[in-house]
Amino acid sequence: MRHSSTDTASGGTSAIEAVNVTKTFGSGDEAVHALKDVSVTIRENEFFTLLGPSGCGKTTLLRLIAGFDHQTEGTILLHGEDISLLPPFKRPVNTVFQNYALFPHMTVAQNIGFGLEMLRKPKAEIENTVGGMLRLVKMEELKTRRTDQISGGQQQRVALARALAPRPRVLLLDEPLSALDYKLRKDMQIELKRLQLETGITFIFVTHDQEEALTMSDRLAVMNAGRIRQIGTPREIYDHPAERFVADFIGDTNFLTADLLSADGGAISVRLTSGREITLECDHPAAASRHLTLAVRPEQVRLTADGSASPLNGVLENIVYFGTDTHYHLRLQDGGSFTARLQNSRERQELFAEGDQLGIVFDPETVQVLRD
Amino acid sequence: MSIGGESLSHTTDVKPQGTPRISGYEAAARKAEVHRNILLTIPALLVLVLAASGPLLVMLLYSFLAPGDYGGVVWQPSVDGWFRVFLTRDIFDDTLMLQDAHVTIFWRSIKLSSMTTVLCILLGFPTAYFIATRSDQTRNLWLFLITIPFWTNLLIRTFAIMEIIRNEGIVNNLLIFVGVIDVPVQMLYTDFAIMVGMTYVYLPLMILPLYASMEKLDFGLVEAGYDLYATRFRVLRRVILPLVKPGLVAGSILVFIPSLGAYVTPRVLGGGKNMMLGNLIELQFGQGQNWPLGAALSIALLAIVMVALIVYVRTAQRSTQAHG
Ligand SMILES: Nc1ncnc2c1ncn2[C@@H]1O[C@H](COP(=O)(O)OP(=O)(O)OP(=O)(O)O)[C@@H](O)[C@H]1O
Ligand SMILES: [Mg+2]
Numbered sequence: 156m157r158h159s160s161t162d163t164a165s166g167g168t169s170a171i172e173a174v175n176v177t178k179t180f181g182s183g184d185e186a187v188h189a190l191k192d193v194s195v196t197i198r199e200n201e202f203f204t205l206l207g208p209s210g211c212g213k214t215t216l217l218r219l220i221a222g223f224d225h226q227t228e229g230t231i232l233l234h235g236e237d238i239s240l241l242p243p244f245k246r247p248v249n250t251v252f253q254n255y256a257l258f259p260h261m262t263v264a265q266n267i268g269f270g271l272e273m274l275r276k277p278k279a280e281i282e283n284t285v286g287g288m289l290r291l292v293k294m295e296e297l298k299t300r301r302t303d304q305i306s307g308g309q310q311q312r313v314a315l316a317r318a319l320a321p322r323p324r325v326l327l328l329d330e331p332l333s334a335l336d337y338k339l340r341k342d343m344q345i346e347l348k349r350l351q352l353e354t355g356i357t358f359i360f361v362t363h364d365q366e367e368a369l370t371m372s373d374r375l376a377v378m379n380a381g382r383i384r385q386i387g388t389p390r391e392i393y394d395h396p397a398e399r400f401v402a403d404f405i406g407d408t409n410f411l412t413a414d415l416l417s418a419d420g421g422a423i424s425v426r427l428t429s430g431r432e433i434t435l436e437c438d439h440p441a442a443a444s445r446h447l448t449l450a451v452r453p454e455q456v457r458l459t460a461d462g463s464a465s466p467l468n469g470v471l472e473n474i475v476y477f478g479t480d481t482h483y484h485l486r487l488q489d490g491g492s493f494t495a496r497l498q499n500s501r502e503r504q505e506l507f508a509e510g511d512q513l514g515i516v517f518d519p520e521t522v523q524v525l526r527d
Numbered sequence: 528m529s530i531g532g533e534s535l536s537h538t539t540d541v542k543p544q545g546t547p548r549i550s551g552y553e554a555a556a557r558k559a560e561v562h563r564n565i566l567l568t569i570p571a572l573l574v575l576v577l578a579a580s581g582p583l584l585v586m587l588l589y590s591f592l593a594p595g596d597y598g599g600v601v602w603q604p605s606v607d608g609w610f611r612v613f614l615t616r617d618i619f620d621d622t623l624m625l626q627d628a629h630v631t632i633f634w635r636s637i638k639l640s641s642m643t644t645v646l647c648i649l650l651g652f653p654t655a656y657f658i659a660t661r662s663d664q665t666r667n668l669w670l671f672l673i674t675i676p677f678w679t680n681l682l683i684r685t686f687a688i689m690e691i692i693r694n695e696g697i698v699n700n701l702l703i704f705v706g707v708i709d710v711p712v713q714m715l716y717t718d719f720a721i722m723v724g725m726t727y728v729y730l731p732l733m734i735l736p737l738y739a740s741m742e743k744l745d746f747g748l749v750e751a752g753y754d755l756y757a758t759r760f761r762v763l764r765r766v767i768l769p770l771v772k773p774g775l776v777a778g779s780i781l782v783f784i785p786s787l788g789a790y791v792t793p794r795v796l797g798g799g800k801n802m803m804l805g806n807l808i809e810l811q812f813g814q815g816q817n818w819p820l821g822a823a824l825s826i827a828l829l830a831i832v833m834v835a836l837i838v839y840v841r842t843a844q845r846s847t848q849a850h851g
Contacts, residue, residue: 221750223753244753252750258751270756318755
């Protein structure tokens with residue numbers, strides 16, 4: 156049943172659809188524009204991630220989908236139906252809250268069973284499901300504890316189980332793994348992914364952690380300042396960031412400025428600050444402007460001792476050893492900095508030394524032309 | 528700094544015993560705290576002994592003495608005061624009978640106090656919820672408004688209510704003007720008037736503790752309830768009520784107890800006929816000139832309050848535990 160992320164991205168009906176959604180808190184001078192004209196379609200049984208810096212509107216978008224707040228403008232559809240007027244308790248959507256929001260006057264088991272109880276499920280079924288959930292989040296021993304007497308990570312797991320127990324159509328997860336230690340976090344990531352595939356529930360997952368976003372998502376949206384900057388599969392986002400913000404936010408990137416010389420269909424020819432001319436692929440109309448920003452991932456770069464044929468040259472300033480790879484920080488002729496990340500191997504050990512004049516070589520296909 | 532240094536030097540010469548040296552420090556710290564706590568409670572203890580326990584003992588003593596002819600007591604043991612709390616002798620054939628008037632007054636006191644408490648909950652809960660969901664600045668304004676009645680003397684406020692509900696008062700005149708009624712409705716000098724008066728007087732004592740626990744309520748939990756398919760009513764019953772229960776219990780106690788012993792309100796709004804326990808007790812120390820009976824009634828009132836409190840707190844605790 157496991158299909159590749161690109162498959163999911165290209166097919167399936169929509170679970171959640173936000174159309175031109177705007178959310179403004181307050182009014183007048185104090186107005187906060189938390190979401191600005193956000194449109195996104197999240198497909199059924201998709202693991203969709205919202206990624207972005209703090210305050211960019213991730214929680215706000217989830218709250219609109221859950222029904223706790225109402226959008227100032229725009230529509231939100233669930234399976235094609237406008238749910239804007241439905242109260243939260245009538246939406247088949249559950250939330251794992253950023254601050255857990257567990258009921259402190261109930262035990263772990265009572266918290267997990269609460270949703271099913273409210274749906275008036277038979278007692279036996281509730282007990283059964285709660286038992287399964289407790290096992291899933293490894294909380295069986297603590298099921299009779301009150302939720303103010305368990306650790307932060309345990310609370311997070313209970314919050315997850317509580318939201319999953321009623322088997323919602325869409326599960327909203329607001330940074331659900333942030334309080335877990337590394338090992339448990341990795342386990343829960345795998346567990347979440349498995350759950351999502353098995354249950355057919357659409358997951359909308361919010362995280363700060365780009366590695367988590369890249370490894371778990373079918374598709375992800377990168378947000379900034381209330382807007383969605385780019386939507387795509389992890390591969391698309393990482394390899395083809397559309398703009399500077401995305402390239403900068405996801406992974407490490409070297410930015411180069413260049414002048415446009417000529418454009419010919421999908422190929423453009425540019426001059427780098429070093430004076431060298433290169434030809435690049437570029438499939439979007441950004442190439443209309445004369446000055447371009449190019450992005451080059453540090454791991455897509457090779458260094459050569461002889462710089463005469465390479466598009467860029469730089470002086471090696473600093474070498475940082477990272478175990479599996481080494482980061483080489485170079486100073487370009489135009490004063491900019493450039494980082495190359497080379498995998499460590501026996502042969503490459505003592506190739507370069509600080510102070511060396513090196514050539515920087517990269518494949519034109521790995522260079523991204525950014526929209527500004 | 529010296530304390531830190533000291534403890535360091537001590538911990539370096541730990542003797543190889545089973546229990547670590549730290550526990551000695553813990554014990555010392557605990558002992559110091561106990562001392563501090565005793566010091567802190569001494570003023571309150573003094574007030575309690577002088578102002579509460581002392582008079583209470585005097586009352587207890589008086590209730591077992593014989594009444595003097597013109598008030599006061601004579602130093603002669605007697606259970607007559609206690610006897611007369613609920614019983615009386617027929618003036619003709621000397622048979623024992625239930626003292627109907629007292630039973631009525633006890634019953635009226637308990638009934639009106641309970642109804643006042645319920646009314647205060649019904650009015651105070653939405654008010655406290657409203658205030659707790661305002662922004663920080665407006666909250667303070669609302670709380671300030673709640674406390675304004677405390678600025679005026681209770682007697683004056685009670686007379687003001689009298690002015691509103693008497694036969695020629697605003698309410699009756701308005702109802703007649705609108706055409707709902709033709710003749711004024713007798714509201715003053717009824718149980719209803721007493722209840723209205725007590726609700727008005729004690730409402731802030733319900734709102735303030737309720738507000739205090741609602742202010743601490745995490746409204747994210749209310750959202751979590753909605754998220755998990757609980758309707759508004761069920762969120763109220765299963766999430767909000769259990770969490771604000773301490774405030775509800777405190778508010779109920781603060782309203783019920785003074786209502787039970789209320790004196791001014793029933794005196795003014797109930798007229799002479801609709802007495803409550805406070806008035807009955809006053810009567811014994813005043814006109815009635817039966818101090819032992821007054822003392823016995825006071826202690827009976829105290830007993831009712833204590834029993835009510837214990838039952839109430841027990842039930843509240845039990846229902847909290849039942850819900851988890
Ligand atoms: N109730 C509110 N009133 C006013 N402003 C709000 C409110 N809720 C959110 N905001 C503002 O809206 C913006 C987006 O907030 P949001 O909580 O969605 O951010 P976020 O992306 O979830 O951030 P984080 O990663 O820190 O959780 C922020 O600038 C925030 O201050
Ligand atoms: Mg957030």
